[in-house]
Amino acid sequence: MQRIPTKAELIEARKKLIPYIHYTPIFQSKAINQIAEAELFFKAENMQKMGAFKMRGAMHATLQLSKEQQQKGIATHSSGNFAQAMALSAQLLGIPAWAVMPSNAPGVKKAAVASYGARIIECEPNLKAREAALEQVINENHCTALHPYNDYDVILGNSTASQEIFEQIENIDYLISPVGGGGLISGTALAAHYFSPQTKVIGAEPKLADDAFRSLECGIIQAPTNTLTIADGLRTSLGDKTFFFIKEFVDQIQLAEEEEIIAAMRLIWERMKIIVEPSSAISLAVVLKNKDFYKGKRIALLLSGGNVDLGKLPF
Amino acid sequence: MQRIPTKAELIEARKKLIPYIHYTPIFQSKAINQIAEAELFFKAENMQKMGAFKMRGAMHATLQLSKEQQQKGIATHSSGNFAQAMALSAQLLGIPAWAVMPSNAPGVKKAAVASYGARIIECEPNLKAREAALEQVINENHCTALHPYNDYDVILGNSTASQEIFEQIENIDYLISPVGGGGLISGTALAAHYFSPQTKVIGAEPKLADDAFRSLECGIIQAPTNTLTIADGLRTSLGDKTFFFIKEFVDQIQLAEEEEIIAAMRLIWERMKIIVEPSSAISLAVVLKNKDFYKGKRIALLLSGGNVDLGKLPF
Numbered sequence: 001m002q003r004i005p006t007k008a009e010l011i012e013a014r015k016k017l018i019p020y021i022h023y024t025p026i027f028q029s030k031a032i033n034q035i036a037e038a039e040l041f042f043k044a045e046n047m048q049k050m051g052a053f054k055m056r057g058a059m060h061a062t063l064q065l066s067k068e069q070q071q072k073g074i075a076t077h078s079s080g081n082f083a084q085a086m087a088l089s090a091q092l093l094g095i096p097a098w099a100v101m102p103s104n105a106p107g108v109k110k111a112a113v114a115s116y117g118a119r120i121i122e123c124e125p126n127l128k129a130r131e132a133a134l135e136q137v138i139n140e141n142h143c144t145a146l147h148p149y150n151d152y153d154v155i156l157g158n159s160t161a162s163q164e165i166f167e168q169i170e171n172i173d174y175l176i177s178p179v180g181g182g183g184l185i186s187g188t189a190l191a192a193h194y195f196s197p198q199t200k201v202i203g204a205e206p207k208l209a210d211d212a213f214r215s216l217e218c219g220i221i222q223a224p225t226n227t228l229t230i231a232d233g234l235r236t237s238l239g240d241k242t243f244f245f246i247k248e249f250v251d252q253i254q255l256a257e258e259e260e261i262i263a264a265m266r267l268i269w270e271r272m273k274i275i276v277e278p279s280s281a282i283s284l285a286v287v288l289k290n291k292d293f294y295k296g297k298r299i300a301l302l303l304s305g306g307n308v309d310l311g312k313l314p315f
Numbered sequence: 316m317q318r319i320p321t322k323a324e325l326i327e328a329r330k331k332l333i334p335y336i337h338y339t340p341i342f343q344s345k346a347i348n349q350i351a352e353a354e355l356f357f358k359a360e361n362m363q364k365m366g367a368f369k370m371r372g373a374m375h376a377t378l379q380l381s382k383e384q385q386q387k388g389i390a391t392h393s394s395g396n397f398a399q400a401m402a403l404s405a406q407l408l409g410i411p412a413w414a415v416m417p418s419n420a421p422g423v424k425k426a427a428v429a430s431y432g433a434r435i436i437e438c439e440p441n442l443k444a445r446e447a448a449l450e451q452v453i454n455e456n457h458c459t460a461l462h463p464y465n466d467y468d469v470i471l472g473n474s475t476a477s478q479e480i481f482e483q484i485e486n487i488d489y490l491i492s493p494v495g496g497g498g499l500i501s502g503t504a505l506a507a508h509y510f511s512p513q514t515k516v517i518g519a520e521p522k523l524a525d526d527a528f529r530s531l532e533c534g535i536i537q538a539p540t541n542t543l544t545i546a547d548g549l550r551t552s553l554g555d556k557t558f559f560f561i562k563e564f565v566d567q568i569q570l571a572e573e574e575e576i577i578a579a580m581r582l583i584w585e586r587m588k589i590i591v592e593p594s595s596a597i598s599l600a601v602v603l604k605n606k607d608f609y610k611g612k613r614i615a616l617l618l619s620g621g622n623v624d625l626g627k628l629p630f
Contacts, residue, residue, distance in 0.1 A: 025340065046588045266625065273361045273621035275588040306588035310581065310630050 002244040005156055007194040013060050013156040014163050020059045020092055021160070022048050026168050026300075031271045036287055039298045041172070042268075043165050046276050046306025050084045050112070052233075053161050053184055053304050054148070058085035060157025061146050062093060070095050073143035077123075077130040079105040080233055081305055082148035087118035098143065100133040102126075108309050149183025150239025158187030165300050166195040173297040176283040178304050179203040179212045179253060180234035182242025188302065189249035199300075203246065203253035204286040206231045206261060212238055213253045216246060230258055230314055233279030233305065256285035262314045264288060268303075275306045278314070317559040320471055322509040328375050328471040329478050335374045335407055336475070337363050341483050341615075346586045351602050354613045356487070357583075358480050361591045361621025365399045365431070367548075368476050368499055368619050369463070373400035375472025376461050377408060385410050388458035392438075392445040394420040395548055396620055397463035402433035413458065415448045417441075423624050464498025465554025473502030480615050481510040488612040491598040493619050494518035494527045494568060495549035497557025503617065504564035514615075518561065518568035519601040521546045521576060527553055528568045531561060545573055545629055548594030548620065571600035577629045579603060583618075590621045593629070 027042045045053040062074055073096035076086045083099040090097035097118040101110060102125035110120055123133040138145055147154065161184075162175065175192055177185040189201045205212050206229035214222040221243050227235040238246070246253075256264075265281035268274065283301040287294050342357045360368040377389055388411035391401045398414040405412030412433040416425060417440035425435055438448040453460055462469065476499075477490065490507055492500040504516045520527050521544035529537040536558050542550040553561070561568075571579075580596035583589065598616040602609050 044588075051588060269590055269625060273359075273366060273590040275584055275590060310584060310628070313625070313628070315625050 002241060004248070005152060005190060009156055010159050010163060010190060010194055014160045016063050017056060017060055017157060017160050021056055023164055024048055024161070026165070027272055027274065029271045032267060032284070035267075036294065037291065038287065038294045038296060040284070040287065041165070041169050041298070041300045042272065043161060043300060043302050044274060045161055046274060046280060046303050050081070050088045050116070051305055051307040052081040052085065053158060053302070054081040054085035055088065056160050057149070057154035057157035057183060057187070058082060058146060059089040059092070061151060061153040062086070062089045064153045065144055069144050073097055073141060074146055075100070075134060075137045075141070075143045076146045076148060077101070077134045078148055080109065081307055083113045083118070084109070084116065084307070086146055087113045087116035090118060091116045096141070096143065098137045098141065100130055100137060102130065106309055112307070147239070149181035149236070150241050152241065154183055155186045155190070155241065155245070158184050159191040160187070161302060162188045162191035163195060166191065169300065171298055172196060172199045172300045174202055174294065174299045175199050175302075176202045176204055176286065176299060177302045178231070178234055178279050178282050179205045179246070180279065181236040182212065182238045182246055184302065184304055185250060186242045186245035189245055193249050200251040201249060202286070203250055204282040205253050205255055206234055206282060207255040207257050209235050210255055212246065213255055215243060216253055231261055231279040231282055233277065234282070254286040254290060256282050256289055260285040260289055266315050275308065276303045277305050277308045280304045280306070317556060319563070320467060320505060324471055325474050325478060325505060325509055329475045331378050332371060332375055332472060332475050336371055338479055339363055339476070341480070342587055342589065344586045347582060347599070350582075351609065352606060353602065353609045353611060355599070355602065356480070356484050356613070356615045357587065358476060358615060358617050359589060360476055361589060361595060361618050365396070365403045365427070366620055366622040367396040367400065368473060368617070369396040369400035370403060371475050372464070372469035372472035372498060372502070373397060373461060374404040374407070376466060376468040377401070377404045379468045380459055384459050388412055388456060389461055390449060390452045390456070390458050391415070391461045391463060392449045393463055395424060396622055398428045398433070399424070399431065399622070401461055402428045402431035405433060406431045411456070411458065413452045413456065415445055415452060417445065421624055427622070462554070464496035464551070465556050467556065469498055470501045470505070470556065470560070473499050474506040475502070476617060477503045477506035478510060481506065484615065486613055487511060487514045487615045489517055489609065489614045490514050490617070491517045491519055491601065491614060492617045493546070493549055493594050493597050494520045494561070495594065496551040497527065497553045497561055499617065499619055500565060501557045501560035504560055508564050515566040516564060517601070518565055519597040520568050520570055521549055521597060522570040522572050524550055525570055527561065528570055530558060531568055546576055546594040546597055548592065549597070569601040569605060571597050571604055575600040575604055581630050590623065591618045592620050592623045595619045595621070
């Protein structure tokens with residue numbers, strides 16, 4: 001049985017997070033508006049601390065732990081931004097952190113996690129090995145495991161990005177969020193539900209990893225059949241909590257091809273002069289792909305992160 | 316005989332430009348502050364219209380023309396950002412523009428100029444051929460040639476970036492500007508002179524193109540001996556007007572090696588998630604190179620532009 005967090009919980013999450021996160025700016029581009037024939041507002045979570053919205057969820061979940069739990073530390077398994085977010089959250093609170101990372105994770109991601117002071121435990125690059133390694137860390141250190149997305153406190157933390165959006169701009173017709181595990185879009189949808197009910201929330205997902213799209217179609221969580229999408233933050237499956245929020249509050253999920261994601265990413269880099277990762281660019285990709293649908297509307301797009309390996313760009 | 320524009324002229328330039336340019340944001344990075352052991356404020360002219368501060372000077376010089384002159388159009392020879400700035404200025408005012416560009420100018424730059432509606436005249440890649448082609452354009456079309464930097468109206472336009480800085484932040488110890496032809500640093504120095512006289516203005520120049528440094532040392536304008544620096548916006552020589560302002564108002568010029576420019580550029584991309592060109596990154600390069608000099612100070616850095624060819628990155 002799923003529960004729906006209250007408006008008061010969302011407001012409380014935001015209040016708690018204020019000292020620890022950036023209130024990120026919103027950017028606009030006349031050139032991109034002209035191409036889209038709509039008014040686009042880009043929420044720059046790529047400029048969030050550690051370079052992604054994940055900081056909001058990780059920090060909020062950590063703050064929700066008791067002092068005793070915090071002192072024993074936190075742990076997660078992640079190959080991406082969530083490990084960095086957990087590591088920085090621990091550093092800000094002066095508590096220990098452990099990150100289980102697959103042996104094939106990019107060196108730049110491991111270096112970032114290590115730079116925030118977390119200990120890295122390497123494991124084989126499969127889910128079973130990752131879960132086993134995390135369990136061992138927890139048994140040995142009596143620390144608390146944080147789930148990157150299928151967790152109410154993480155989702156509440158993530159909701160604060162859109163709470164800011166609704167404070168920064170009014171009369172948003174559509175709010176578009178990338179969908180990976182569903183943690184960002186769940187928080188986004190909750191924020192819209194309470195703070196801007198007339199705004200429709202749309203999920204953006206790579207065609208190559210269309211598991212959320214298919215899950216919504218058949219009503220049961222589907223696993224990704226292919227995880228080769230360039231949008232590496234969107235390769236994960238939904239969780240039961242995030243799937244519930246998507247079913248309850250998300251209007252629809254739209255898909256984009258790989259080359260559409262890359263073209264949208266390039267457009268953002270060249271026209272807006274900001275660095276976003278492919279998982280962020282997908283929101284613009286679905287707007288440009290569904291031009292008639294969005295024509296003339298006011299659309300907010302969550303640029304979820306900006307952590308790319310500059311040595312491995314797709315253009 | 317050189318003249319020094321008055322404070323009233325600077326204020327008037329700013330007032331005239333307001334409808335045509337972006338008031339650009341200032342960014343800070345805790346990580347970079349920690350590395351520099353100083354407080355850095357980055358003025359994001361990479362987010363200016365057409366992606367560089369050049370828009371300010373080009374637009375202001377165009378606005379200073381009579382209506383008759385404007386209707387006949389404007390022209391320039393430039394391989395870089397100034398041609399784009401002139402083209403966009405003309406587009407905003409609905410007047411014709413001609414850009415003389417060397418045949419070996421990057422396709423991306425030609426495409427940008429063309430996208431703003433200017434006509435492109437190709438010529439051999441040497442100064443003589445460029446000047447001859449420009450003269451022909453002027454004779455044929457009776458339009459007005461704009462000089463990219465050695466012009467009071469261009470310099471006055473450029474001064475508005477720093478006028479904004481002094482409104483955005485207080486108590487700046489140092490203000491660092493890249494030095495190419497000297498148009499940006501001249502406007503910068505004038506703005507500091509009138510609006511923040513306690514702020515010292517420093518020029519940042521590539522060691523490979525250290526002509527301004529040498530000019531200041533010997534008191535006579537020196538030509539660049541080498542124009543292979545990656546900071547392609549800084550390959551030009553000073554003009555008599557810009558050299559005068561540098562001698563009069565600039566505290567000193569500091570040099571950076573190529574690899575220091577590239578490292579600073581990468582640091583800005585990775586940590587601040589914004590796209591700057593090498594000519595912008597040089598300001599951070601000289602801060603990191605002269606750490607003892609800048610330690611503990613409040614430093615504003617002009618990020619002059621963000622127009623890079625994403626297919627040809629140095630990392």
